[in-house]
Amino acid sequence: MTATRPSEVPTERPPAAPSALRRLLPGAPGSGTVGGSTLLRHLIVAVLAGTAVVLLTNQLPPYQNLQVARVGAFLCVTAGYTVLVGLNGQLSLGHGALMATGAYTVALVQQALADRAVQGRWILPLSLLLAAGVTAAVGLAIGLAAARLRGPYLAGVTLAVATLVPAITTIFTDVFNGEQGLRFPAETPPASLGAYFQPERWLAWVALLAALVTMVLMANLVRSRFGRSLRAVRDDEVAARLAGIPVARTQVLAFVVSAACAGLGGGVYAVLTGTVAPGKFALELSLFLLMAIVIGGLGSLAGAVWGAVLLVALQDLPSLLTETFTLPSGLARRLEGNLALAVFGLTLVVVMLAAPGGLQGAARDLLARLGARRRHPSR
């Protein structure tokens, strides 16, 4: 930037320039929450969205339903992640590792129960709850360290966590079974749905339910007193402390909440295939997650939905391209591994240039402009 000359105009911006992260974030919400119960409104939106997706899954072929399920799993993660990064301003690069924690918890719990020949419909919710719980505990440990660190140092520590996953799984092979990973009994639809019920549709419903629960909880959290504390801490720690907000505790709690979401998402992700392997939680995943919430619109739950959809869509893009166009085999092979990262990066650059508020910011601007054009005078 070339803003070195002395300012000619008295600046209207707050004098203490917030972090670069702050500029990507939407303004403080809250003005629109007048009247009605917030919880009720969120529940209604969730039920409607859920019904729409369920109707959609009824029409989709198996593979597409699996992709819907993946979106659901990723949505659990991105929703919690965007609250941490966007609303609390803590940059974590280790959410892939937190997903892995949840996934391995589900696998170990389900394996242990299967070994003891325990069966029942309650195993899935139990293992997912444990996944969220265990990951929250891991999140607490990381969060305690994180509350002492700022900006790039925090990113560095969490990045180290992300790179630990493959190492831990291969060192403790007896528990995690190295690169091969663990497998556990596949989740099957209940018999009451009929013998021909598509298993992938059931998986999509499981993931959808987890995503909706996460979204409702997050939406309420964001609009609660705690949500306002998160934003206050993000914007100015000193001011927040003066206002009586315990800064460190807020930051640690934000990390724990976000970790629990990531654990739940990771657990659901494992259930979709009945397997976990360290290859699924490589460093790229953590980077993809961050790019996804930034492209979607940092700090916005609707942006988290965009991000989750993008994560699934872009993972399939390279193989789609190489299959549609007959490329020379050497080129095709090189693309297979790297295209997703390149496309993600390019999308990030384009979106940041065209719509710094992310896809959700762009959509909001568009709606606002349309609304301004034909505003009802009576409202």
Added chain:
Amino acid sequence: MPPITRRALAAATTSLLLLIGASACANDEQQATENVPGVTDTEVLIGTHQPLTGPAAPGYSRISAATRAYFEHVNSKGGVNGRKIVYKVMDDGYNPANTDNVVRKLVLQDKVFALLGGLGTPTHTNVLEFVKTQKVPDLFVSSGSRNWNQPDTYPTTFGWQPDYTVEGKILATFVKQEFPGRKVCHFGQNDDFGRDSLVGVEKILGPVAAKQTYTTTNQQVGPAIGALKAAGCQVVVSATIPGFTALAMGQAAAQGFKAQWVVSNVGADYTTLAKQLGDKKVILEGLLADNYLPMAGDADNPWIQEFTRIHQRYNAANPIDGNAVYGYSMAYTFVQALLAAGKDLTREKLVRAVEKGGFTGPGLTPFRYADGVHAGYSGVRMTRVANGVQDYFGPTWTTDDADGEVKEFTEAPSTPPADAIPTT
């Protein structure tokens, strides 16, 4: 929210929920009773997952090229029962996380009739459950794990090559005869490949003097090799994929660790290793390994003559090596199975045809397929590298993956039919 909106919303929600119940199952039942997936009167679609990239790509990426070439050859002669074989290869980079996805794509989206020769122990193990729920024939997994031979748990999955325990027992029997009293150690992949091999070796030799493992995502084998050297190993039985055989032997040479390497057939193809090692390939002299298919360099072998003809026509860009012979031989067995399944092809018929067994082919030993046995070749013969040529020596041995004894096998190998296309 005004009461009228609330009531309207409630009504809308209820009716939507009712709709869900109604429309859910209609098209599923229809799809389930549809024709056999992947089969038409003129074509049969099969799929596979292969390491075209990644740590196992050296060597293994050429297997599917040979399989494809063989199917092109068969298709040019009219296919099997009037159907041309369409063979779809998906790259999984030998990463179990990718295999999950590509196999689901093949089965759910491309609707393949069967999976053929999905490559890798860690990769394929992770899709067994899925394959089972989809009831897809999962023939001739390209790996020697014993996981494929569990007909009660995985009724549609079949192995093809000798399993690593059979191989481990035979390698250990040879080591016991040839190197009595030497300190024998084991170097293996950190998964069922390495473990099954070690089980076989220890069944014959008892506990090995030292054992080390490697992970396919980590190329640093130095510490493991150093540990074997420090343990004073004189013979190293190695259950490694080609890239890691080359790394381990290269590292051993660099550390001045002189031991006799005895390598599993999956990681011992001379052409592949020599290419990996480049000008250091002299360290391969004296390498002991095993095999169960004709040697690619054996120009007098009638199978190799037939395969070379196909190779030159459809696959000339690749060298004819152990990987190519593997691809041709497995494709040959698949065509036999497809023929035996009959003209009215269904998934159940294909599975039953393999269980019935009775296949012959290029292999030196018989298959073990039977009712309740989904295991492939029953034995191997030792090979040695001398003056840059890998060749057989000594007897052919067969055994089982349990405590059966290691026996010599003396029956002569079969000869190929015309054009190397099976007729029965």
